[in-house]
Amino acid sequence: MGIERLISIAATLAVLAVSTDQLPRILHTVRVAELHLIRDSQSSKWGHVMLLPQTK
Numbered sequence: 001m002g003i004e005r006l007i008s009i010a011a012t013l014a015v016l017a018v019s020t021d022q023l024p025r026i027l028h029t030v031r032v033a034e035l036h037l038i039r040d041s042q043s044s045k046w047g048h049v050m051l052l053p054q055t056k
Helices: 003-019 023-041
Strands: none
Touching: 003 023
8 A cells, every 4th residue: 555545545534534523532532542552662660651531
């Protein structure tokens, strides 16, 4: 898969997220996932990551 195709797919998904008013929810989910990745990959000598409370 070429980078042009990946960019096209990402742009389409972004337009769909904005048109359905789901962009803030998607951005929040991505940020929480990034924090979890950081926490899982950190060394034991690092400080602790403060995670956002999850509401369901």
